[in-house]
Amino acid sequence: MCLGIPGRIVEITDAENCLAKVDVNGVRRVISVRLLENDMPVPDDWVLVHVGFAMAKIDETEALLTLAAVKKMGDAYSDEIEAFDKSAII
Known part of the structure; x- marks a missing residue:
């Protein structure tokens, strides 16, 4: 199951390529914020993350x-955090 999960923007790591570091329950990863290009998030903004992309600001x-x-949701939540922990944008 793939869920959209809230994450807090920690930093914009590459503004030109629309990449930001997000914290999801203590796990930090670089994600794409390109879909929010017209309303670019800043550090401490919350976004809904799905498959390595910020889908919406919340x-x-x-x-x-x-x-x-x-x-x-128990296992579904644990599975999603584990998948997020193992993911990376290359």
């Missing part, structure tokens, strides 16, 4: 509520 309240709901 507010912190929505992010925290979504994380709490996803964590209740």
